[in-house]
Amino acid sequence: METPKIFESEYKFACIVWEKEPISVKELIKLCNEQLEWKRTTTYTVLKRLCERGILQNEDGIVTSLYSKEEIQYSESKQFLDKTFEGSLPGFLAAFLKGQKVSDSEIEELRQMLDDFKKS
Amino acid sequence: MSITSIFLKLLNMSFTGACAAILILLVRFLFKKLPKKYICILWTVVLIRLLCPFTIPTLIPDQPDIREPIPSNILEVEYPSIYSEIEIVDNAVNHVLKQNFVSDTQIQFKNPMSPLETVTLIGAILWCIGIAGMFFYTIKNVLEFQKWIKESVPDKSLGDRNYRCAVSTPVVTGFVKPKIYLPFDLKEPQLAHVLMHEKMHIKRRDHWLKMLFYTAVIIHWFNPVVWLAYRLLERDMEMACDEAVLEELGTEEKTSYCESLLNLASSKNHLAGNPVAFGESDVKVRIKNLLNYKKPYLWISIVAVIVIVMVAITCLSSPKSNKIWETSVTAVAEVKYPLTKEDVEGALSQVDLPCVVSEEEYNSEIRTSLDLRDEEGRLIAGIASNGDGNARFLGITLIGYLQQGEASIYLPEEKWEDLIGFASILYGFEDQSVIYEDFIKNFEEDSIIMELNYTSEPYAGYAREYEWLKSYGDVSCKIEVRETEEGIREIESISFYNVPAYSTVNSEMACRNFFYYMFTSIPGRYASYEEATGGKYGPINRDEAFLESDYSAAYLAQYRDRATENCLQTMEDLGYFTLVDYLAAKSDAKVTVFDAAFTETDETKDEKSHKLYNYTVTLNCEKDGQTEQFEVKGQIGVQLQVNGWKVYDFLISDTETLSIYVTGDSVYRQGNELPEGLTLGAYNVERRQTIRLFSLF
Incomplete structure (x- = not known):
């Protein structure tokens, strides 16, 4: 069986579980609120998701892990998440890079420009 | 907002x-x-x-x-x-x-x-x-x-x-x-x-x-x-x-x-x-x-x-807002009627105005104003010709914008004199400089619309208004008389009813002029207001004349007497007579209006919500040294429509009989009986006859 993937936020969450397991859900919510500034609902959502993927298990309000920290495959979720992110970014928020994408040729041109600038 | x-x-x-x-x-x-x-x-x-x-x-x-x-x-x-x-x-x-x-x-x-x-x-x-x-x-x-x-x-x-x-x-x-x-x-x-x-x-x-x-x-x-x-x-x-x-x-x-x-x-x-x-x-x-x-x-x-x-x-920091400026100046003048295209073009040719008058303008049936447009067809000025052309009032309107008290008028300022000149030529107003001065003052006083009234010399010609009003058959008027502390009866107010509504200024002026006509120059009798008043009341300022209320009953009676002597035939020829004149003529008595009063009732005449008024007109009848007073009573209906204008529909109700009450001796007699010692020939007015209220006078 392939090792399940775990993404960044989930990883931070799972780290708390690995450190404190076995841990009650109530305790977990409290810790997540302190360390991750998460709301109760967010903790529930992520916990449920990781249980469904078979990484954690929740038995009668006690959470334990099914894989150790070393076994798990850490993955970057960006590509997966990026597709819908731009569309829902409210127009008035200050984003670092927004709007048009840059083409490869343009990147080349800009690199050239920077190199020229450095030389001069 | x-x-x-x-x-x-x-x-x-x-x-x-x-x-x-x-x-x-x-x-x-x-x-x-x-x-x-x-x-x-x-x-x-x-x-x-x-x-x-x-x-x-x-x-x-x-x-x-x-x-x-x-x-x-x-x-x-x-x-x-x-x-x-x-x-x-x-x-x-x-x-x-x-x-x-x-x-x-x-x-x-x-x-x-x-x-x-x-x-x-x-x-x-x-x-x-x-x-x-x-x-x-x-x-x-x-x-x-x-x-x-x-x-x-x-x-x-x-x-x-x-x-x-x-x-x-x-x-x-x-x-x-x-x-x-x-x-x-x-x-x-x-x-x-x-x-x-x-x-x-x-x-x-x-x-x-x-x-x-x-x-x-x-x-x-x-x-x-x-x-x-x-x-x-x-x-x-x-x-x-x-x-x-x-x-x-x-x-x-x-x-x-x-x-x-x-x-x-x-x-x-x-x-x-x-x-x-x-x-x-x-x-x-x-x-x-x-x-x-x-x-x-x-x-x-x-x-x-x-x-x-x-x-x-x-x-x-720009000006707050624009307003369209429609200013006007009003002057009194004798008007040639009807105005023809030749008149307008003739007047235009005598001045240097960058204006045109459209063909539609010449063709319009009810010409209440003459619109002047520039080459692009934009309206730049208007001259009020006061309705059907019976106008004696001259209104000049400039179109433009008002911004922070400053007017931007389409017509350049150096052309204003030409515009006033044009209007003056068209309407035969002679004293252009006075209009111009007031016109300029108008701007300085920073008012959007201001009317300036000129005091004119008295002139004859009220007959024209009379003719005009008469052509609308049912026009009637209401006169309220009050007694002052000195015991002088004065006219408190005069209202006209059933005046055609489409041209307020014209109707109003016609009514006013008609008022003067009624009390001063009965056709064929007096050439002018001045003659009618014997110079006693001086020149008329139309607005102030109403405020002064110096038309005492005695004063009115004086002219009434003189009118009845000679004018009955003329009036009958016109198809119009007053009850007073009629009674006087037929009875060989001297009949004068003593008092007139109207009281509002709660009743309405019909679904058009005519409001019913009771009227009582008291007449003094003098014959052979004896004086009796008569009261003429009846009901009239009034309809009010308000849409910026007051439109009255004033009808005399289907009065079965005009009852004459004899007062004076505290004896009230109703019906068609004659008061003793008087032989009035025609007090019994025909039944179901609609009588214009002004006929009572």
């Missing part, structure tokens, strides 16, 4: 805001080297213009300003037009307005809402729908984004209020306590640069300006210039922020900062893989801007401040 007036105000704000934005675009283009922070200040000026409905009153005389093109009273005036000072826009819009929306008082009489009001209302509703759409779209985005960042985790290594999250580009959110969200994979050396950049945004309050400008975009959603301005503001803001970061980093870091920008952009691009949109990308613009950036010299900053102050004054 109604939704239409709010919408019109908004259109003005949108227009002036767009003009301000275009001005900034020009400054932006001309001063490319200007540090971007100054451009951002200029965008703030645009923002104020878009969101603030008020402007500061003009500070400097003759300074450039951006005018509100739509006059605030556009829905109320007869000739709506706009005035943006952009000739193409004005011509196009005003052509449409002229073709479709010149308000016709006849139509308005029936329809409470003019076509222009309807169109404005539809526009206002669409505008509201657009705002609602934009608003809900934004709310939806915010909620989705909230959900997106819910699973973010704080990154304590970067300090407070910094979070890691599954975003593709760093984002700042929050109005009062902003938070920075960074992608998980953002690492040094870019991380330091990005963090500096975002913190600089917060320090510069960029997220506030952006949020406010976004509000402006929602409100002005239909205005493409506002959208463009928003897009450019975003860009300028980033560049200003980059510049500020560079100031802190020092120029040595310039290339490494640019590389950070480029690396982030290329990694993002690689992942997203979207095609390039039009124009240069933001990254390219930003990198180019940074490479060219030099710490500004002092003189550049000075120039920038001067430019900002100038632009701000231009954009923010």
Whole structure:
């Protein structure tokens, strides 16, 4: 069986579980609120998701892990998440890079420009 | 404030805001080297213009300003037009307005809402729908984004209020306590640069300006210039922020900062893989801007401040609003009637006026005014010819705009004398200089519409009004008499009823003139008012004559007596007589009006809600040294319609008999019996005869 993937936020969450397991859900919510500034609902959502993927298990309000920290495959979720992110970014928020994408040729041109600038 | 007036105000704000934005675009283009922070200040000026409905009153005389093109009273005036000072826009819009929306008082009489009001209302509703759409779209985005960042985790290594999250580009959110969200994979050396950049945004309050400008975009959603301005503001803001970061980093870091920008952009691009949109990308613009950036010299900053102050004054301190100016001057003159095309053209040829009169104007049946238009057909002046041409009052109207008490009249000032000359020639008014003086005074007193009344010499000719009124058959009048402390009976008020409504001025004047006619110059008897009054009452000022109320019963009786002696035949020839005259003639007695009174009843005559009035007219009958008093009683119905004008429909009810009450001896006799010692021949008025009230006199 392939090792399940775990993404960044989930990883931070799972780290708390690995450190404190076995841990009650109530305790977990409290810790997540302190360390991750998460709301109760967010903790529930992520916990449920990781249980469904078979990484954690929740038995009668006690959470334990099914894989150790070393076994798990850490993955970057960006590509997966990026597709819908731009569309829902409210127009008035200050984003670092927004709007048009840059083409490869343009990147080349800009690199050239920077190199020229450095030389001069 | 109604939704239409709010919408019109908004259109003005949108227009002036767009003009301000275009001005900034020009400054932006001309001063490319200007540090971007100054451009951002200029965008703030645009923002104020878009969101603030008020402007500061003009500070400097003759300074450039951006005018509100739509006059605030556009829905109320007869000739709506706009005035943006952009000739193409004005011509196009005003052509449409002229073709479709010149308000016709006849139509308005029936329809409470003019076509222009309807169109404005539809526009206002669409505008509201657009705002609602934009608003809900934004709310939806915010909620989705909230959900997106819910699973973010704080990154304590970067300090407070910094979070890691599954975003593709760093984002700042929050109005009062902003938070920075960074992608998980953002690492040094870019991380330091990005963090500096975002913190600089917060320090510069960029997220506030952006949020406010976004509000402006929602409100002005239909205005493409506002959208463009928003897009450019975003860009300028980033560049200003980059510049500020560079100031802190020092120029040595310039290339490494640019590389950070480029690396982030290329990694993002690689992942997203979207095609390039039009124009240069933001990254390219930003990198180019940074490479060219030099710490500004002092003189550049000075120039920038001067430019900002100038632009701000231009954009923010323009006149408050426009008003269409329809001013008028009124004079009394004898009028030739009917006016022909030859008369008008003849008068026009004697003056130098850049005006034309349209063919429609000559053909119109009820000519209450003569419209003068310029070559493009724009209405520039009007001359009131007082209805059917019986006018003795001359009204001159100039069309234009009023801004902060200053009138911009289409007709150049040096032509005003020609206009008055033209009107004077046309209507035979001789004393042009007096009209002109008052006309000028009118402007100085800064009143939108002012009427000036001239005291004229008395003249004969009331007969004309009489003829005119008579042609409308049912016109009647009500006279109220009161007794003063000295025991003199005076006419308190005179009202006319059933006067044709289509021309108020004309009707009113006709009624007034008719009043004089009734009491002074019975046809064939007196050549003039002066003769009728024996010079006793001096020249008439039409308005004051009513205020003075010096027409005592004795005074009236004096003329009544003289009239009855000779004029019965004339009156009968005209198909018109007074009851008094009739009674006097037939009875060989001297009959005078002693008193007349009307009392309102609670009854109504019919479904048209005629209100019924009881009237009592007391007559003095004198014969062979004996005096008896008669009372004539009856009922009349009144209908009131109010639509700016008072329209009376005054009917005498179907009185079975005119009952004559004999008073004086405290003996009341009803019916057709004659008082003793009097042989009145015709007190028994025919049954079911409709009697005009003025016949009683």
